[in-house]
Amino acid sequence: MSDTLPDSASQNPVVSRVAASLAARSRFDAGAHLRLTVAGRQVGWLPRAHAQILRAQDTVPGVLGEPRDGSVALLPDCGDACARSAALKVLAHWLADAGHVRGWRDELFAVTPALAAPAFAVIERAAARFLGLLTFASHMNGVIAGARALWISRRSAAKAVDPGMWDNLVAGGMPHGSDPLATLVRECDEESGIAPVLAQRAEAHGVIEVLREIPEGVQWEAVYVYDLLLPPDFVPHNRDGEVAEHRRIEPEALLAIMADGAMTVDATLVTLDALNRRGWSAPGIPRP
Structure with missing residues (x-):
């Protein structure tokens, strides 16, 4: 993400706060x-x-x-x-x-x-x-069909990494021997109760690299980005105990969560990518 924001970013306090939060949490020497x-x-x-x-x-x-x-x-x-x-x-x-x-x-x-x-x-x-x-991971934006809204999830307080923080609807590390889509399909079922037949319809949108210092050491991760269009009446439910709650949310409220630094860095980047692609982000938020 660029250190220099467009002029419109400085005029939008939410944009400035999202950028500042990302910068503060993405340092690498x-x-x-x-x-x-x-x-x-x-x-x-x-x-x-x-x-x-x-x-x-x-x-x-x-x-x-x-x-x-x-x-x-x-x-x-x-x-x-x-x-x-x-x-x-x-x-x-x-x-x-x-x-x-x-x-x-x-x-x-x-x-x-x-x-x-x-x-x-x-x-x-x-x-x-x-x-x-x-390392490698698959993240998925859960986009609600016919609505200007997404589903997101909150990580369990028992998670070893980023406990209690907001995350993409589905996100998971890629174990040895798996691949991006297989990882996503498995995590869809475990984290949000999304059946494989639906999960396999997820659209791939490239890879975002994360490189930052963290208390455990370094997060150097290639994050494979997906969007999945979900039926309007779909309600996610967790099956593996790793998600504390799900929330249906509109872009403005989601931007506020990201501005507060309450969403993980990788999920913030993946979410911004989706909002920008759909024209739902506030002017001035840079693409990851």
Whole structure:
């Protein structure tokens, strides 16, 4: 998102507040991080403070190579994906036991430079952001047919990440072996009770990259954006306990929520993309 807003943005306090909230929550200092690599390909942005923690532990010796030109290799002495995955499994448990990561998921994320690239390894999802790994997610705007309104959801207070914040109607991380649409269809069913036959009609609208510092480490995520046109009488219902509530909302009220910083950063970007495409956003809000 551009640091410079159009003149119309400065004349609209809601627009200015949305932009300020995003900017405040999207800081990233490349100098405070190392490019984490495997086989010469970047797979993450490792905070330098976390590199020190990894070097101090002896549970997984040689987890990092020597830094060079702002980069550091992950498990340089491991020659294949199985060996790396085994070492990262041990490391993830150590990080959890030492209190460096929380919200254990029993779900594996790929260690990879790109969604289409073969995975160099897999790792417990809870440890991915400690290492600043590139991750992938699917987010969906629930657009109500025939109305100028959307459905959004509030994250459960028990969530390890962004508890209690507003989110897109459906949003979920992409585990190793899945793909954007399959991830979306699964999350539609679990989070909002949307049947697969309806979920598969979702329209893809590209990818938004998120790169920012967070308390857990780094969120470097490729977010696959979808819109789904929902029947006017459809009412979502949560099935997995990860959503506290759903709300039908018009754009003006939704902009106010985003201006207050009450919606997650990635969901805010995905929502702004939908509002802009439909001509529902206030003048001056920049496209993500």
